Amino acid sequence: MMLLLAQVESQPFFRWDWVFRNLDDIWDRTVEHVMLTLIAVTVGFVISLGLSLVAIRWRRAYSPITWATGIMYTIPSLALFAFLLPITGLSVLTAEIGLVSYTLLILIRNIVAGVDGVPPDVLESATGMGYTARRRFLEIELPLALPVIIAGIRIASVTVIGLVTVTALIGFGGYGFFILRGLGLFYSSIGTTQIIVGTVLSVTLAVSVDLGLAATERALTPWARKKVPA
Amino acid sequence: MRKSRNRAIGATVLAIALLASACSSGGDSTDGPTIVIGSANFSEAALVAEIYAQALEADGISVERKLNTGSREIYAPALEAGELDLVPEYVGTALTFLGGTASGDTDATAEALAETWGANGIAVLDPAPAQDKNGIVVRADTAADLGLTKTSDLAAHNGTLVFGGPPECPEREFCLIGLTDVYGLQFAEFKPLDVGGPLTVAALEGDEIQVALLFTSDGVISAKGFVLLEDDLGLQPAENLVPAVRQEIIDAYGGAVERVLNAVSAKLTTDQLSLMNKQIGIDGLDPDTVASDWLEANGLK
Amino acid sequence: MIEFLGEVAAWFTDPANWTGINGIPNRMWEHIQMSAAATTAAALVAIPPAVYLAHHRRGGVLAVASVNVARAVPSFAIVAVFLPISIRLGLGLGFWPTFLALFFLAVPPIFTNSYTGVAGVDPALTEAARGMGMTDGQVLRRIEVPVASPLIIAALRVATVQVIATATLAALVAWGGLGRYIIDGFATQDSVEVFAGGLLVAALALATDAVFSIVERRITPRGTGTAADDVTRVAA
Numbered sequence: 001m002m003l004l005l006a007q008v009e010s011q012p013f014f015r016w017d018w019v020f021r022n023l024d025d026i027w028d029r030t031v032e033h034v035m036l037t038l039i040a041v042t043v044g045f046v047i048s049l050g051l052s053l054v055a056i057r058w059r060r061a062y063s064p065i066t067w068a069t070g071i072m073y074t075i076p077s078l079a080l081f082a083f084l085l086p087i088t089g090l091s092v093l094t095a096e097i098g099l100v101s102y103t104l105l106i107l108i109r110n111i112v113a114g115v116d117g118v119p120p121d122v123l124e125s126a127t128g129m130g131y132t133a134r135r136r137f138l139e140i141e142l143p144l145a146l147p148v149i150i151a152g153i154r155i156a157s158v159t160v161i162g163l164v165t166v167t168a169l170i171g172f173g174g175y176g177f178f179i180l181r182g183l184g185l186f187y188s189s190i191g192t193t194q195i196i197v198g199t200v201l202s203v204t205l206a207v208s209v210d211l212g213l214a215a216t217e218r219a220l221t222p223w224a225r226k227k228v229p230a
Numbered sequence: 231m232r233k234s235r236n237r238a239i240g241a242t243v244l245a246i247a248l249l250a251s252a253c254s255s256g257g258d259s260t261d262g263p264t265i266v267i268g269s270a271n272f273s274e275a276a277l278v279a280e281i282y283a284q285a286l287e288a289d290g291i292s293v294e295r296k297l298n299t300g301s302r303e304i305y306a307p308a309l310e311a312g313e314l315d316l317v318p319e320y321v322g323t324a325l326t327f328l329g330g331t332a333s334g335d336t337d338a339t340a341e342a343l344a345e346t347w348g349a350n351g352i353a354v355l356d357p358a359p360a361q362d363k364n365g366i367v368v369r370a371d372t373a374a375d376l377g378l379t380k381t382s383d384l385a386a387h388n389g390t391l392v393f394g395g396p397p398e399c400p401e402r403e404f405c406l407i408g409l410t411d412v413y414g415l416q417f418a419e420f421k422p423l424d425v426g427g428p429l430t431v432a433a434l435e436g437d438e439i440q441v442a443l444l445f446t447s448d449g450v451i452s453a454k455g456f457v458l459l460e461d462d463l464g465l466q467p468a469e470n471l472v473p474a475v476r477q478e479i480i481d482a483y484g485g486a487v488e489r490v491l492n493a494v495s496a497k498l499t500t501d502q503l504s505l506m507n508k509q510i511g512i513d514g515l516d517p518d519t520v521a522s523d524w525l526e527a528n529g530l531k
Numbered sequence: 532m533i534e535f536l537g538e539v540a541a542w543f544t545d546p547a548n549w550t551g552i553n554g555i556p557n558r559m560w561e562h563i564q565m566s567a568a569a570t571t572a573a574a575l576v577a578i579p580p581a582v583y584l585a586h587h588r589r590g591g592v593l594a595v596a597s598v599n600v601a602r603a604v605p606s607f608a609i610v611a612v613f614l615p616i617s618i619r620l621g622l623g624l625g626f627w628p629t630f631l632a633l634f635f636l637a638v639p640p641i642f643t644n645s646y647t648g649v650a651g652v653d654p655a656l657t658e659a660a661r662g663m664g665m666t667d668g669q670v671l672r673r674i675e676v677p678v679a680s681p682l683i684i685a686a687l688r689v690a691t692v693q694v695i696a697t698a699t700l701a702a703l704v705a706w707g708g709l710g711r712y713i714i715d716g717f718a719t720q721d722s723v724e725v726f727a728g729g730l731l732v733a734a735l736a737l738a739t740d741a742v743f744s745i746v747e748r749r750i751t752p753r754g755t756g757t758a759a760d761d762v763t764r765v766a767a
Contacts, residue, residue: 018516074740075733076696082713082729086535086722090304155602162605166700169717171300179611181298183703185273186615187428188514195615199608206603303720397718419552421705422715429624429705436623438705 015193033164033174040160044103052111069105077166095167103156110152114145150217154210161206175201262482264292268299268314272425274507278318280521288531289490301398302327310350316475322467326403332467339468353477357470358495360503362447364404364466366459372440373457380462388416394433395443397422408465449508497528538723562708566694573637581642585649586671594646601639606697609636614704629701637690648682649675681751688743695736
């Protein structure tokens with residue numbers, strides 16, 4: 001730390017003046033980051049829900065589905081964008097295809113695990129009470145599976161928020177835009193300020209979304225709240 | 231249970247809708263379409279683009295910035311396709327990129343560029359006096375030890391020195407290709423770093439490379455006490471800064487855009503450009519402020 | 532598309548791309564070396580405390596929190612942050628910022644998952660062992676670590692793949708590795724080089740994942756049947 005301060009002399013280490021001057025830019029990038037994340041997680045969830053239904057209905061499909069999504073998950077994001085560039089170009093589609101592919105494994109695993117975790121006697125009682133399979137799934141299984149599913153959405157969201165920064169290399173980036181630009185200016189405090197701003201805002205967004213989803217989970221599953229001991 | 235769940239979903243949808251509406255779209259100025267300005271991905275290009283942007287805005291023209299677009303392979307096609315409207319260019323390397331032959335003569339090169347690019351609907355306005363050529367740079371101690379003052383002096387040390395520069399250098403006629411063909415140089419290794427930016431400077435300072443490609447208008451050369459080797463065989467062509475703008479934009483504004491940008495170019499000298507580069511790269515001043523101050527000092531804002 | 536793939540094939544069969552500093556063998560070797568070094572260093576630093584703490588049933592909150600916090604920090608940011616730090620510490624570019632970033636990236640998942648592995652060992656096993664007269668240290672060495680070893684290997688697998696992925700970004704801080712093809716190819720708009728780089732990185736990541744999976748299965752002590760799949764993973 002002392003070395004850092006010694007180097008910079010007249011300039012303060014963190015340039016608040018840069019921040020205030022660029023609030024518009026920061027807002028634009030916030031919107032970009034949030035939108036990219038929202039689209040990726042939403043589309044990823046819809047696809048995962050579909051694939052999970054297939055896997056629940058036909059158990060033998062689970063293995064190949066997790067194998068395929070596992071491969072997409074293991075392939076580094078930069079490599080994935082590299083594959084997509086010649087096909088879909090420097091577009092939001094490229095970014096989104098890449099981002100969505102990272103959500104699938106996590107979401108599918110959690111949706112299936114959540115549904116599997118519903119106690120069988122609950123299912124039996126529901127059938128006994130006259131629920132059709134479809135109603136039982138939508139009104140009993142899914143709600144009870146909700147905590148595990150939301151846990152998956154939390155992990156997927158935080159992961160995607162981190163990966164959005166990599167899209168800075170294909171013209172987007174959200175907060176990653178500042179990180180990339182700061183890398184090109186790291187001698188001056190303007191550069192290091194941008195790296196810090198990009199990083200701090202990314203982390204803040206990730207933590208907020210994580211906590212927000214946790215709160216949503218609690219709100220949506222009142223039966224899961226612990227009873228106050230007498 | 232159902233009610234609270236529906237409420238939660240409703241709230242989320244509302245939030246998304248509010249967020250989506252907060253995305254503002256660029257508006258048009260009263261005189262014509264918004265001009266989208268891009269630039270190459272290094273700070274000098276972004277600075278000149280910012281200068282153009284602020285000058286146009288001062289004249290009441292609406293501008294959208296997409297600076298640091300990428301290397302020429304990215305922004306040139308974008309300009310021709312209409313994704314960008316205006317970029318700052320360097321007459322020599324731009325002409326060569328388009329397949330022409332550049333020379334040390336500013337006017338000839340600029341005219342050739344205007345002709346070549348005009349065929350693709352891109353107008354090239356008046357060149358500024360300011361030039362920024364590729365510069366072959368070594369540290370002061372290296373220059374002293376090896377007796378280097380001119381680029382051709384490096385030939386005596388073929389195979390021993392590491393050269394560092396932008397990743398596209400091996401494909402550029404005025405970079406590695408020219409150094410090999412015209413000067414007969416051979417380096418032990420080429421290290422891809424950045425476009426005359428802090429990575430290249432840091433690598434040179436830390437002796438990870440002995441020879442670097444920097445830019446002649448870069449204040450860092452004198453600030454760090456580096457030695458710029460003379461281009462004795464004249465490899466580098468004229469590299470005056472010039473605005474490249476889509477002809478449609480010129481036509482849409484009936485002369486206003488030309489007037490503003492030519493006025494800017496007339497005042498932009500190499501010394502002033504170097505000074506501004508130093509202010510940004512070394513002193514850490516904000517490029518927007520540096521651009522603004524320069525425009526005000528020159529009565530352009 | 533077929534034409535493009537043909538060009539990619541041509542890139543791979545071009546002998547120039549197999550020699551020298553920018554050749555595939557060198558870049559691949561750099562990438563493997565760096566990933567192995569960073570993950571090994573992180574393992575040496577993270578596993579012993581994790582095992583110790585889990586054995587004594589302490590620090591559970593730290594284990595959970597560390598991976599949650601770490602997951603929230605984009606790996607791109609970690610790489611970027613270490614560049615100015617490295618320069619100011621006089622460590623230069625290239626190797627050090629990359630190594631430090633990858634090291635700090637790997638520590639949290641290795642720590643947390645090793646902890647979870649040891650803490651998750653069936654208490655019946657440890658109780659039985661103590662009942663048979665084993666000392667604390669013996670329980671740790673002969674029961675907990677072996678039973679947890681598949682999960683620890685899983686932790687290493689996850690961390691190594693993430694390190695391999697993030698190392699591709701290190702081309703931006705003047706390091707080498709397979710990311711060079713992607714970053715340089717992008718700068719020169721050589722989509723063939725970019726694609727080829729992507730293939731090489733993907734191949735390395737998948738191969739590493741597969742090798743670790745085999746090791747995991749081999750060393751799973753018979754009869755424990757622990758699923759190493761529940762380990763939470765983070766991608767770059």
